[in-house]
Amino acid sequence: MIQFDFEYYRPRSAQEAVKLFQSLEREGKKPAYCSGGTEHLTPGRLNVIHTNAVIDIKDIPECKTLQFERRHLALGSALTLKEVTENGGFPLLSKAVREVADHTARNKITLGGNICGQIFYREAVLPFLLTDSKVVTIGDEGEKRYLIHDVFDQQLKLNKGEILISLLIEERYLHQPFASIKVRQQWDTGYPLATISALEIDGRVRCAFSGVCPFPFRSTEVESALNDESLPVVQRVDEAISRFPGPVLDDAQGSAEYRKFVIKHTLFDILDMLKKGPL
Known part of the structure; x- marks a missing residue:
């Protein structure tokens, strides 16, 4: 059981989520984004993290994208590992996340939750590192795109309040050996x-x-x-x-x-x- 109380918010867009984060911070709260929720449950039970305001982004449309755009496959951060595996558009990623936790947990764990989580394994990031993928975020300065190697060093290093929206994989990498x-x-x-x-x-x-x-x-x-x-x-x-x-x-x-x-x-x-x- 998590040993602290928290307020729960469910914004309808990424921009709304960012504005909500900023507003809660001004009120002296300690807001945190969540998608699947599992990235908060275990650390919360162990008192490793503590937040009094949770912003749930799992139903934000921008974070649920799964489509090709400009010769890139775009995968939203709120896609569950089960959804990623069943899609099969990126076989290496499907293989890498297929054995993360168990089947029930993979229905909850999201792509962004695994990559940004407190547990250091973060296996889902490996295929993105190998394919020189791009990271799409939104923060108080609007949408940004980074090369993953510029923002991932042992962990994903984003600015406070910045949300991981999606990851872009160049099409030519998707079916290499x-x-x-x-x-x-x-x-x-x-x-x-x-x-x-x-x-x-x-x-x-x-x-x-x-x-x-x-x-x-x-x-x-x-x-x-x-x-x-x-x-x-x-x-x-x-x-x-x-x-x-x-x-x-x-x-x-x-x-x-x-x-x-x-x-x-x-x-x-x-x-x-x-x-x-x-x-």
């Missing part, structure tokens, strides 16, 4: 030891990682090692692991050494899958 593997120590729905998503573009492999460090990431240094064809595959993978942007996690899910073992063999599988085609 890909692979995505989630490895758990046990069970089918527990937290993962690691999730690795990969995409092959023009003969080069791109890789993004979740559950490896305490933040999701894509690293050009890691990719440089994986694509160094002057080295045997085993050495390429070892070199890639040595270039991770932070220490490998050592927690209740698995020790750092065990994680490195899992990551190494998962990368072998990823490279093999890309040779054989999508899986």
Whole structure:
């Protein structure tokens, strides 16, 4: 149970939501946006977050978009992971989020909620990092579009009161060879030891990682090692692991050494899958 009371608001447009956020702030409230709600439930129960005004954006039309525009697929931040998976317009994303939590939770968890959530795995962001996607937001300065690499560094860094509206994926990326593997120590729905998503573009492999460090990431240094064809595959993978942007996690899910073992063999599988085609 959440141990604090809060006011609940349900604006009809993104612009209305932004104005509401600003108004509540002026009143001394601590407003927070929510879509699926799951991004607030667990942290709220643990008293990790505290808000006294919740602005629900899940029914805002701009946040529910799922369409092609100007050779880009636009995916609204309030789409549930189930909706994203069933649409199938972005196969790598469908694969990457298909095993997030369980089926019931995926009916509630939204794309934006996963990417912006407090739980550090944020697997849904991996395909967007791999495809150099654009992020569409709205704030007190109106609508903005960013390259995802300019606003995502360990987490999505938006201005206070700014809403993630949608993400745009260039059409040419949607059906490139890909692979995505989630490895758990046990069970089918527990937290993962690691999730690795990969995409092959023009003969080069791109890789993004979740559950490896305490933040999701894509690293050009890691990719440089994986694509160094002057080295045997085993050495390429070892070199890639040595270039991770932070220490490998050592927690209740698995020790750092065990994680490195899992990551190494998962990368072998990823490279093999890309040779054989999508899986």
